[in-house]
C-alpha cells in the first residue's frame with residue numbers, strides 16, 4: 371500500500387490525504403474546498419492560485435509563464451499544476467475559491483447586491499407627548515416611511531412598548547419583506563444571520579450566513595435520518611403513503627434543528643439571531659419537509675402538489691430559529707426535479723450561458739440540465755445510492771476509514787480518509803477501481819470480472835492474485851484481511867460492479883437523451899459542470915473511462931461543489947436571486963424519461979463500459 375501524503379488547507383485547517391503525485395486541486399476537492407478553475411485546469415488562466423512552500427513538485431512551464439519570479443519565491447503556485455509529494459500546508463486565498471465571492475456578488479445578469487428578504491432597521495422614533503399623543507406604531511411607521519405597505523405583526527406590536535421603553539429610546543425593527551416581525555431594544559443591527567439548507571435524500575447540509583456581509587460563518591452536515599425508512603425517494607414516498615408522513619416530517623425537522631444546534635455551538639451565534647432559513651431539496655424532500663402528501667410523485671404523471679416557492683413562519687414547521695423567523699422553500703421544477711436543481715442553475719449561472727453547457731448533480735437521484743442559448747432542458751434519473759456507498763458489499767460514505775482513491779500499478783495503491791486503516795470503499799474509489807480494472811483488462815466492457823485463466827498474460831502478479839472466486843462470479847480484493855480495520859478483506863464483487871453499471875448507466879442515459887433533444891454531439895459540449903458533494907471527489911478521467919460522463923476533454927469538466935446549497939445561499943442573500951429562482955422554475959423544460967420510448971434502449975447501452 372502506498373503511503374498517502376497529508377495536506378492541511380488553511381485558513382480553515384481542513385485535512386486531506388491523497389496519493390503522492392496528486393495535484394493540489396484534487397486534494398482541495400477532497401477537503402471540500404472548491405478552487406476556481408475557469409480554464410478547466412489547463413494552466414492557462416492563472417486563477418487557481420494557492421500558496422504552498424514545500425512538499426511539492428517544481429514549477430511547471432505554465433506556472434513560470436503565469437507567475438512572476440517573486441510570486442514563485444513567495445510560494446505562490448497554481449493548484450491545477452502543482453503536485454503534492456510530501457506532507458504539507460496549502461493556503462487557499464478567498465480570490466481562488468469557487469462560489470465564495472460569486473455566490474453573493476455575481477448572480478445572473480452581473481454583480482448582485484446583498485439584499486436579503488430579512489433586514490434590520492435601527493429607529494429612534496420621536497417620543498410621544500401630551501400635545502402629540504401618537505401611537506407607537508405610527509411613530510415606527512414614520513421612521514420606516516420608505517418601506518411600502520408595511521405590515522405590523524401582532525407579536526411584534528406586543529414587544530414594542532418594552533423595546534421603546536428600554537434604554538435611550540433606540541429600537542431595532544426586524545423586517546421580513548414587508549412584515550415587521552420583531553422589535554429589539556437598542557441597536558442590534560450588527561446581529562443578522564440566516565441559514566441555508568440543502569436537504570438531500572442521504573445528506574443534509576446547513577450553512578450559516580452573516581447577512582450583513584454575505585460571508586459563511588459555519589457549515590455542518592448530517593445524514594438524513596429518513597434513511598431509516600428507505601434509502602431512496604421511492605421508499606420514502608411509500609412510507610409516507612402508508613401513514614408515515616408525520617414521522618418523516620419530524621425526522622427531517624429534527625435533523626435541521628440538530629444542525630442548528632451544532633452550528634450554534636461551533637459559531638457561538640445563538641439560534642435566535644437567525645431570522646430566516648432557505649431550503650433546497652429534491653421535490654420529494656421538500657414535500658416531506660412541508661408535510662405535503664407525496665403520493666402522487668410516485669405515479670404517472672408524477673405531478674408535485676406544489677411547484678412554486680413558499681414562505682412561512684419557521685415556527686409553523688417547528689424550526690428552532692428566531693421565534694418569528696421565516697422559512698423559504700425554493701420552487702421545484704417537476705416531480706423529480708426539485709429546488710436543488712433550481713439552486714444548481716442559479717449558482718452556475720446556467721440561464722445566461724450561450725454555449726451548450728451540461729450541469730449534472732450526482733446523488734441518489736441524478737439530475738441534469740442542459741443549457742443552450744437561454745433554453746434549459748432538465749431530466750432526472752434514479753441512480754440509486756451506489757455512489758454514496760450503499761448497496762455495495764463493502765461500500766461506505768466518505769468517512770474516516772473509507773478508501774477514497776485507488777490506483778492499480780504493479781499492485782494496488784489506495785488512499786484512505788483520515789489516513790486510518792481502511793474499513794470500506796466510498797463512491798469515488800468505486801469509480802476509480804472500476805476504471806482501473808477496465809484499464810488493466812481485469813473487467814470486460816460488459817461488466818464481467820474475468821476468471822483467473824482469462825486474465826491478460828502481462829498482468830502483474832500483485833494484481834492477478836487479487837482476483838478470487840466470489841458469489842456469482844469473481845471478486846477483486848482491494849485490501850487484504852491483514853491490512854483492513856475489520857480483519858476481513860475489502861473486495862469489489864461482481865454484484866457491486868452491476869450496481870455501478872446501473873447507477874452510471876442511468877445518469878449517462880439521461881445525458882444522452884438531453885443531448886439528442888437539443889441536437890448536440892459530445893464535441894459541442896463547452897462544459898460539463900459536476901455539482902454535488904460527491905462530484906468533487908470524482909477523478910474526471912475515471913468518470914469518463916467508466917462512461918459515467920461522455921468522452922470530452924477533461925479540461926471541459928469542472929467541479930462546482932455543492933451548487934444546490936450555493937443556490938440556497940444566493941436566495942437567502944438576495945431577493946433578486948429569489949425572484950430569479952421562480953423564473954428558472956417556470957422556464958425549465960422538463961423531460962420525463964419514463965415516458966420516452968427511447969429511454970430503455972439508451973439505458974441498456976449506457977450500462978456497458980466503453981471499449982477503451
Ligand code: FES
Nearest residue numbers: 413415416418450
Ligand atoms: S490555471 Fe486555470 S485552473 Fe489552474
